[in-house]
Amino acid sequence: MKVVGLHIGLLAVLFALQFVLPAYHHGNLARIMVLASYAIGYNILFGYTGLLSLGHALFFAAGMYGMGLGIQHFDLPAAPALIAGVVSAALVSGGLALLALRTTGVAFMIVTLMFAQAGYLTILYFGEWTRGDEGFVIAQSARMIAGIDLSDPTNRYFAALILFSICLVVCLWLIRSPFGKTLIAIRENEERVTMLGYSTFAHKLGAMVVSGTLSGTAGATYGLLFGYAGASFASVQYSIFPLLWVLLGGAGTVLGPFVGTLFMFYLIDLSSGITSAYMLIAGVVLVLLTLFAPQGLMGELRRRFWKGLP
Amino acid sequence: MELGPYILLATLEGMITASVLALTAVGLSLVFGVMRVVNIAHGEFFMLGAVIAWCVAQMLGGHPAVGFAAALVIAPLLVGSLAIAADMTILKRLDYDPERTIVATIGLLYIIQQLTLMSFGPEARPVQPPFNTRIALPWFEMGADGFKLIWPWGLGTTTYKLFVIVAAAALLLAVRLMMTRTKIGLLMRATQADREMALAFGIPVERIYALVFGIGAGLAAMAAVLIVPIQQAHYLMGADPLLLSFIVVIIGGLGSLPGTVVAAILIGLSDGIISVFFSPTLAKILATLLVGLVLVFRPQGLFGIRSV
Numbered sequence: 001m002k003v004v005g006l007h008i009g010l011l012a013v014l015f016a017l018q019f020v021l022p023a024y025h026h027g028n029l030a031r032i033m034v035l036a037s038y039a040i041g042y043n044i045l046f047g048y049t050g051l052l053s054l055g056h057a058l059f060f061a062a063g064m065y066g067m068g069l070g071i072q073h074f075d076l077p078a079a080p081a082l083i084a085g086v087v088s089a090a091l092v093s094g095g096l097a098l099l100a101l102r103t104t105g106v107a108f109m110i111v112t113l114m115f116a117q118a119g120y121l122t123i124l125y126f127g128e129w130t131r132g133d134e135g136f137v138i139a140q141s142a143r144m145i146a147g148i149d150l151s152d153p154t155n156r157y158f159a160a161l162i163l164f165s166i167c168l169v170v171c172l173w174l175i176r177s178p179f180g181k182t183l184i185a186i187r188e189n190e191e192r193v194t195m196l197g198y199s200t201f202a203h204k205l206g207a208m209v210v211s212g213t214l215s216g217t218a219g220a221t222y223g224l225l226f227g228y229a230g231a232s233f234a235s236v237q238y239s240i241f242p243l244l245w246v247l248l249g250g251a252g253t254v255l256g257p258f259v260g261t262l263f264m265f266y267l268i269d270l271s272s273g274i275t276s277a278y279m280l281i282a283g284v285v286l287v288l289l290t291l292f293a294p295q296g297l298m299g300e301l302r303r304r305f306w307k308g309l310p
Numbered sequence: 311m312e313l314g315p316y317i318l319l320a321t322l323e324g325m326i327t328a329s330v331l332a333l334t335a336v337g338l339s340l341v342f343g344v345m346r347v348v349n350i351a352h353g354e355f356f357m358l359g360a361v362i363a364w365c366v367a368q369m370l371g372g373h374p375a376v377g378f379a380a381a382l383v384i385a386p387l388l389v390g391s392l393a394i395a396a397d398m399t400i401l402k403r404l405d406y407d408p409e410r411t412i413v414a415t416i417g418l419l420y421i422i423q424q425l426t427l428m429s430f431g432p433e434a435r436p437v438q439p440p441f442n443t444r445i446a447l448p449w450f451e452m453g454a455d456g457f458k459l460i461w462p463w464g465l466g467t468t469t470y471k472l473f474v475i476v477a478a479a480a481l482l483l484a485v486r487l488m489m490t491r492t493k494i495g496l497l498m499r500a501t502q503a504d505r506e507m508a509l510a511f512g513i514p515v516e517r518i519y520a521l522v523f524g525i526g527a528g529l530a531a532m533a534a535v536l537i538v539p540i541q542q543a544h545y546l547m548g549a550d551p552l553l554l555s556f557i558v559v560i561i562g563g564l565g566s567l568p569g570t571v572v573a574a575i576l577i578g579l580s581d582g583i584i585s586v587f588f589s590p591t592l593a594k595i596l597a598t599l600l601v602g603l604v605l606v607f608r609p610q611g612l613f614g615i616r617s618v
Contacts, residue, residue: 052409052412052413054412099603099606100602100606102606102607103605103606105408105409106348106409106412107605107609109348109409109412110348110556110560110601110602110605111602111606114556114598114599114601114602114605115598115599115602117553117598118598118599118602121591121594121598124591125589125591125595240416243413243416247413276427277424277425277427277428278424279420279423280420280421280424280425280428282417282420283416283417283418283419283421283422283423283424284421285417286417286420287400287417287418287421289413290400290410290413290414290417291400291403291404291414
């Protein structure tokens with residue numbers, strides 16, 4: 001009960017915040033909620049299943065380009081384009097899972113990294129369609145769902161909040177379901193889960209598809225809300241970001257991804273005013289986290305104060 | 311030019327890529343083999359080598375050869391010490407846990423890269439080669455009057471490029487001799503074979519680890535000093551060597567030094583020749599897919615015997 005209250009409370013606060021926040025932070029928070037949805041997707045694989053992927057940008061970009069190319073080249077309306085993005089992310093993550101899950105540990109990390117890099121280069125290679133690094137702007141006229149203009153700040157905030165709520169609820173529901181409990185068991189001891197008669201491959205496959213689809217949904221929504229799709233969203237950096245956010249917020253916690261994204265976003269936002277080398281902050285935080293707080297913020301909170309925090 | 315001389319030229323360029331790549335990749339392979347650490351920051355050690363070569367050349371002035379010779383000594387030492395410091399402050403404290411060290415070296419990558427951006431700046435800066443005489447290369451032709459040598463325009467190389475190949479080969483030989491013939495190499499191999507047993511026999515494993523990490527980074531820096539007169543020093547130049555080294559190390563079999571060298575020559579040559587026929591992006595796509603698929607279907611590498 002306390003758990004449900006906490007998450008509904010957060011969503012209520014986010015809902016209320018939009019009436020008080022100044023325009024700049026209002027826009028930022030919409031962006032953070034979409035990126036946090038991406039991090040929630042990442043956390044399902046990394047935090048709960050214990051598989052460290054270095055290639056989630058592939059799924060984010062699959063969603064973004066599935067949606068963007070649908071609008072750009074097939075003149076789809078926004079809603080079907082969004083669905084196209086979600087479906088393409090599901091397909092890509094399923095395909096990669098079938099290959100990458102044959103490996104474990106370090107090999108899994110490198111395989112996901114390599115396929116994501118291949119995906120990034122493919123986007124550059126078909127520059128005629130994707131406009132490569134430069135990317136393309138999604139016209140405002142195409143960003144309408146049921147007559148609601150998603151480029152309007154208030155609507156955009158609501159859309160981001162809806163996406164974030166869906167991801168949060170899916171994550172909370174998933175980890176309390178038997179499927180999610182099995183995933184956690186796989187993270188803790190894969191051999192034992194196998195011995196108990198579960199198909200760990202099927203569970204990991206499921207986790208990777210759910211994780212990739214959520215990430216892709218975030219990618220598609222990001223493109224739709226902010227009107228831009230570019231190859232940089234498929235680059236290694238965008239695979240590292242969710243790892244960073246989740247590590248900072250706390251891997252294997254439902255709220256960790258949001259907390260991590262929020263912190264990191266403002267940390268980079270503040271430092272980019274001082275120096276152009278803002279990725280330095282990301283590097284320092286990564287090293288410090290692995291050294292001193294592998295549990296992340298919410299993980300520490302769970303360890304010290306609230307054992308039952310999901 | 312006709313196709314024949316063209317391929318000869320591509321092969322020569324490929325040999326240069328291959329020799330520098332072999333040095334960089336052997337560094338990565340050594341670190342992985344002995345420490346079981348995947349060093350994502352390896353490309354940044356390479357970049358630092360190039361940047362230091364530029365700085366040394368600027369500071370010393372005079373004839374390019376003076377700066378170059380100094381850089382060849384200073385860059386690996388500096389980069390190696392930096393790597394040893396990183397090993398002792400970060401990797402050691404993580405207990406060399408494979409997954410956590412990857413995350414930490416990703417962090418290290420950004421720290422080194424961005425600090426270079428802040429101090430060295432975003433420009434690409436050239437370094438003068440110590441010597442650079444042009445050599446024209448002959449090509450044969452079967453004409454109406456039989457076999458004869460011709461000197462096609464544009465077919466040639468420079469003494470410096472040949473020097474790079476020779477120097478890299480010498481350095482690789484030195485690494486091999488160090489691993490097989492010296493006490494320290496023996497200690498490294500013992501640590502690689504069985505860490506616990508090595509500890510039990512009183513080998514200072516942690517010092518060996520620090521040394522190996524330093525040597526690995528130093529090799530990358532040395533490779534960069536060799537290549538920087540041909541390319542230019544730039545703060546983002548570490549990405550390609552990292553990717554290529556990964557490809558080489560994985561195809562050659564993780565932790566196997568001879569396999570790494572063979573794979574480097576294979577990849578370096580095919581990279582030069584493939585990019586004559588295909589676009590470089592397509593070549594990179596194929597290469598990354600190859601690495602992924604090799605890891606999935608043949609994790610011991612094409613030549614290796616051990617899996618990850």
